[in-house]
Amino acid sequence: MSTPTATIATTRAELLRLRKWPAVWITLGSWLALSLMFGYLFTYLSYASGDNTFASEGATKESLLAEMMPVNVPDVFLQGMPMFGGALMMVLGAIVAGNGYGWGTWKTIFSLGAQRTGAVLGSIAALTCFVVATLAVSLGFDLGLSLLVATTESQDVVLPALGSTLESLGVGFLVLEMWALVGYLLGTVARGPALSVGLGLVWSLVVENLLRGVGQLLDWVDALTMVLPGTAAGSLVGSLVGVQEGGDGTPGVLDTVDGPQAAITVACYIVLAIVVSVVVVRRRDVA
Amino acid sequence: MNTTHSPVVATEALTKTYGDRVAVDRVSMTVQRGEVYGFLGPNGAGKTTTLRMLLGLVRPTAGTASIDVDRVGALIEGPGFHPYLSGRDNLRTMARYRGFPDSEVDRVLERVDLAGRGADKYKGYSLGMKQRLGVGAALMGDPALIVLDEPTNGLDPAGMADMRALVVDLARGGQTVLLSSHLLAEVQEICDRVGVIDHGTLLLESTVAEMRGGSSLHVRATPEPAALTVAMRLAGDDGVRRTHDGLSLDLPADAAPHVTRELVAAGIDVHEITHTERSLEEVFFEMTAGAATLPEKEPLS
Incomplete structure (x- = not known):
């Protein structure tokens, strides 16, 4: 069987x-639940109650409502991807590759x-199909929630521009695909899901943040953090949705490197x- | 079984080392087309490592292994399937990996007697059912060579008998079977040729009959010197050996009446004459010199 046929x-x-x-x-389901909670539920509760929560520190009621409108879906859709979405995709990639060794x-x-x-290319292609499906479902889910909020609050429905939606989908694909394939690689190298999932999560959720902190003290660590996957994914999303002043924005969304450089780094990790x-x-x- | 002298499997000085440990040491074996070849050895002898190298799962440290057929089916060291899928979906998945149509799935489920349980989750299968599903995956696409590593593991006596019948049936259909097993009675019954491996070295490769040696007659008669003279006349000088309680004559079972008549005619009292034939198990334990650590023999139905 030739490689393309086998793939x-x-x-x-x-x-x-x-x-x-x-x-x-x-x-x-976990990703959609996170999107619901951090993208809309907490924001809406904060808006409805008039309180400032951790999700809306310093934001006015008008800005909270505007954030939940359909026109803002491309930004909301992307915000959780560098850290939480990426971590979930990494877990998926690790179990797709790793469990095959444990189960034989x-x-x-x-x-x-x-x-x-x-076999490897086909397995990665199937994983990629799932990443694309996740993006499509997630976008539709967010759009549905934003329309619900707009209708509930009697707001005019302004749909996002096609260009910005496609741009978000492209960036989201690069970020989730990178983390899924990093997970796949870890699962392959470790020949099992447990170690690869553990190491991957510790790296993406803890180690990179610590290194960025250390980078403020040591120049060579700072240079290293510029090419780390989390920095690249966060900066790519940050170049599109912007980063809140003072670093109190969405976890994982950064402005450490510029968008094109971040995109190239993410693409390099994928390859x-x-x-x-x-x-x-x-x-x-x-x- | 229809065997022709064209090797389907040939290894040449096949060797695998792990650090300082030699798992397989210069094994050269051949499996002829259409035969059932039994690959015997104690646990840890190197059987599975040899089969893994043959199938490309493990890279040899030295030597070569070649398979001269397009399609190979194999079950190596127990089945490996997705626990959350049904037996049927597991086979559908395996069929897709290999480009076979889904119709193959129902055929092999029927063949391994799992058609009625195909919709059940794999994780709910008994050990024997899992083993049968593994054999089913190996049978997909009617491979010309089937490599089965301990296929009767976990099967009950009826299942073992079914598996034996299946292997014989495959060979009758012209398929070549390479069977690794520690069940020596089973190998003796269904295999044309055997290879015996111990401590990574192939000790012997021959037909089952050659390995067991010829049959003999055991005679207890008095007086023994007179009986020895008659026995040597009948079986030849090299065909008679003294045993602790009589004589052993290298003669077939149907020579027993003639031997009895000759002894009686010579005025010798014949107390006992029995036909003896060494089993594969006896030969195997002699060859592996007690190093064998075979599990307790499982009952045969």
Whole structure:
């Protein structure tokens, strides 16, 4: 079987098993729940009660309402992606690759003669399909919530511009795809989900933040943080949605590097994760 | 079984080392087209590592392994499937990886007697059902070579009998079967040839009959010197050995009446004459010199 044929065959097989895997739907559900809570629910409660909560510190009622309107969906949709969305996608990538070693399914697949390069590329393609589906569902979900708020509050419905929506989708895809593939690489290298999920979450949620803090004291650490995946993803989103003065904005959204540089760094991580995953799987002994 | 002398599997000085430990040491084996080849060895002898190298799961440290067919089915060291999928969906997934149509799934589910349980989740299967599903995955696409590593593990006696019948049936259909097993009675019953591996080294490769050696007659008669003279006349000087309680003659079972008549005619009292044949198990334990750590033999139905 040629590599393209094997890739298509594996994509079909992986899509079948991913769509029947409860863990996948739990991941998507978790992301939608986070979008609901941090994108709309807390903001709406703050708006409705007139109080300033942690989600709306210093914001007026008018600005809170404006934030929830359909025209702002492209920004709200992106805000949680660098940190929370990315972390969830990394967990998904890690379990997609890693569980196959624990359950012995990769062994079964390869012992039946599946081509390794095609198997990895197909598996990544199926994961990418899920990332795209997550973006589409998430955008629709946010749009639905914003329309609900606008209707409830008797506001004029102004839909977001197609250009800004597509731009958000593109940036969201780069960010989620990067984290999903980093997770896939970790799951592949660790041959299991537990270690890769643990290491990945500690890195994305803790270590990078600590390094950025240390970077304010040490120049070489500061230079290093410029090329870290979290910095790149946060800066890419930050270049589109903007960063609140004083650093009290959405966690993970940064302005450390400019948008084009961040996009290039994220793209490099995507390519690197694919190449290293293929090389590792091609060369390794599968027990 | 229809065997032809064209190797389907051939390894040449196949070697695998892990650090200082030699798991497989210069193994050269051949499996002929259409035969059932039994690959025997104690636990840890190197059977599974050899099969893994053969299937490309593990890279050899040295040597070569080649398979001369397009399509191979294999079950290596237990089945590995997605626990959250049904048996049928697991096979559908495996069929897709290999580009087979879904119709293959129902055929093999029927073949391994899981058609009625195909909709059940894999995680709810018994060990034997999981094993059968693994064999089912190996049978998809009618492979010319089927490699089965301990396929009867976890099966009950009836399941083991079914598996034996399946292997024989596959061989009758012209498929080549490479079977690794620690169930020696099973191998003796269904295999054409065997290879014995111990401590990573292939000790022997021969037909089952050659390995077991010829049959013999055990004679207890008095007086023994006179009986020895008659026995040597019948079986030849090299065909008679003294045992602790009589004589062993290298003669087939159907020579027993003639031997009895000759002994009686010579005025010798015949107390006992029995036909003996070494089992594969006896030969195997002799070859592996007690190093074998085979699990307790499982009952056969």
